[in-house]
Amino acid sequence: MEVSERWYRNLESDAGVPLTPDALMRLSAALALGPDERLALYGNVHADADPLTPGRRVDGAPRCALSQLLATQEQFPAYLVDQAWNILDHTRTMATWFPWVLEPGANLLRWVLLSPEAREQLTDWPGHAAVYLAQLRFALVTSRGDRQLGALLDEVLDDPECRSRWSQDLNVIAYRQGHRFRLRLPHVSADEITVTSQVLLPAYRQEIRYVLLLPDPATPTPTPTAGPDPVTSRRTRT
Incomplete structure (x- = not known):
């Protein structure tokens, strides 16, 4: 050096x-x-010197704009999460595919790593677990002292399988942009659904992520059944 x-x-x-x-x-x-x-x-x-780091709010404009963007995108599953993977907002299609987002305190990482349902619905769950644990490690490094992330890590390490993977794999992953994976959702489609995740970050609120799941164009687009009302189903939590 x-x-x-x-x-x-x-x-x-x-x-x-x-x-x-x-x-x-x-x-x-x-x-x-x-x-x-x-x-x-x-x-x-x-992290300490940057005024735009996670947890330091600037204004609500990017959040509102992304919620408006969600309102125009009802064809595909899409959602907003914060730095601790709390679900902030979602489309009606997202709620149809994944009803757990309607639960109070819905958290994506907790669902992926600790829910038996996720282990059934996510094809190659071990691969998903490895990616999310690597993302959690990145979040902990770049958001030092975040209590929500610390509590989330404690919950994850209470699971023996997650604890074993956490200690064995020290990878760090920032974002899951362009990740292509398969889903088993019998309430949506009789066949497995292949999707690609697209992640957007607002320039001045990069602790918020807008994630859109795009079904593979080579497969028929699943037609969601009637779901919750798009207005009442959306989150307004801070």
């Missing part, structure tokens, strides 16, 4: 060293970090 021994000793002892973007780039290169690991490193170093 072309730094002095004293600089490195201060870094290890947390005595305070200038971690400039250039220093972080050299550190990332020395450790052969991938793009998600680099994001985690930068987020961890600059």
